[in-house]
Amino acid sequence: MAVLRILAVLVLAQWIQLTVVADFSCESGMFGDSCSYSCHCGTSCDVTTGACSGDCDTGWRKAGGLCQKQNIALNKTASTTSGQFQNWSPSNAVDGDSSINGLGKTCFHARRSPSDWTVDLGQDFQLYDIRIYSRNTFYFRNANSNIYLNNDPSSICATLPGTTTNPVDVTCNGTGRYVTIRKLGPGGQEGHDSALNICEVEIYVCSPGIYGANCDKFCHCLDSACDRLTGLCAGDCRPGWQDQRCDTACNSVTYGINCMKTCAERKCSVPNSPCDRHTGACDTGCLPGWTEDDCTQVPVNCPPGRYGPECTEFCSSRSCKTPSSVCDVTGSCPDGCREGWQTSDCIIPCQSGRYGSNCSKSCDSRHCQTAPVSCDHVTGACAAGCQEGWIGADCTLRCKRGTYGPDCTRCGHCDVTCNIGDGRCPGQCLDGFTGDRCDEDVRVSPVTSGVIGGAVVLVVMLLLIGGLTICLLKSGRLKWISSPSTGVRNKNTGDTGEIPVHANTYRTNEQDYIELSDVTREREEKSQYDVIQNKVYENSQI
Structure with a gap:
């Protein structure tokens, strides 16, 4: 009986959490706090609890009456390094068809063993539960396979049992983008009979703002998702919520982010005006001179370079992204704060354990060699360096x-x-x-290859030129021309017109020598012609 009472209290608390502000209507397909949650079951979910009376949308699985478990492996890129047997493609295991009869080859089957299958989820997710469908009567092909993350065989998060019903649900508690299933098997091309034979793999995560093993509990983190199992928020809570899981509503006298603002500090036109726990808005309006929804701002005329209710703050002391000595009465930074600072006028550093732009990063989310709770509120730098596989000053880039x-x-x-x-x-x-x-x-470098090639071509050309020269000389088509020699010209040249062998060729250049040779040759030819003509004439006289 005591157990039943405790369960009843827990259910009531969860219902109160959702219904504190659910006194309004949401548009179709939405429900919950500020209508910020999607039903994922068409438009038929309860506007307060999100409970679905019908089936979930494609890719979503019902648990605890809600459709908040999403299959993030659906239609993602799948691959294998062990080949596929015939047309049993790796993508068949993420196509949404969980049929296990194997007809039409709707499953994946590796060609050889050891065998593996990997899906790329596109980004890192905090994982928990995985469902695997094996081909009917062939579960032994997947039995005892290991599941590991991020292509690291040493990062095993689950092992399939030796015998089980089909499908099998396993718990893989870790964070990763790549999920791999690997089966050792006997090895070799003929090992396909014992290689992986998977019909469908479904990897589930909770939708934003939901946590728990069945994704049926609510958290209200401001800028990040809560932990899948614990529901803890790494940063601030959304307006109207407080505590570590951001699952506790503000009480009747507080409002805003982390319920840090007090309703009594508002300047509403009517005292004790109702206080909206999200915005603190005064439904009756503000007193004269006060502005904003919660009536907490008053416009005043401060001297140049000062701001604030009493004009005690200096514009130049703010940590805006764009420094300026001029500002309005609120001191707000138009383009936001530099990293490590918060509030609208950027004068308060991030609280302990937070850093970065808008203090949105958590010190304990870094991957430092050492993991101190606190860190530099601006950079979050890891003084001892990063763990293997991570880079960046704050070791948050994989x-x-x-x-x-x-x-x-x-x-x-x-x-x-x-x-x-x-x-x-x-x-x-x-x-x-x-x-x-x-x-x-x-x-071999391209430069060395070019030099060697050029040298070979040059040698071949020289050999060809040398060979051609020798052939021309032997055939008589090319003759050596002797250098002109000096001496005294023989004056007794007769009537032949020839230049004696020892004639003086002083000042006769090569061109002159060639021209004289041509004249001599013409005279010889003419002399022979005259002899022939004389003989013809004599014969004609007889």
């Missing part, structure tokens, strides 16, 4: 795939992803590279 080490150094030229710790290649180096990390280039 290294991209294909990098390793604390500085996310790019992997070498390996045929598979290198080890995230030391960058060693677990597979084979690509052609032209060697070393443990496949980062030693042994290819």
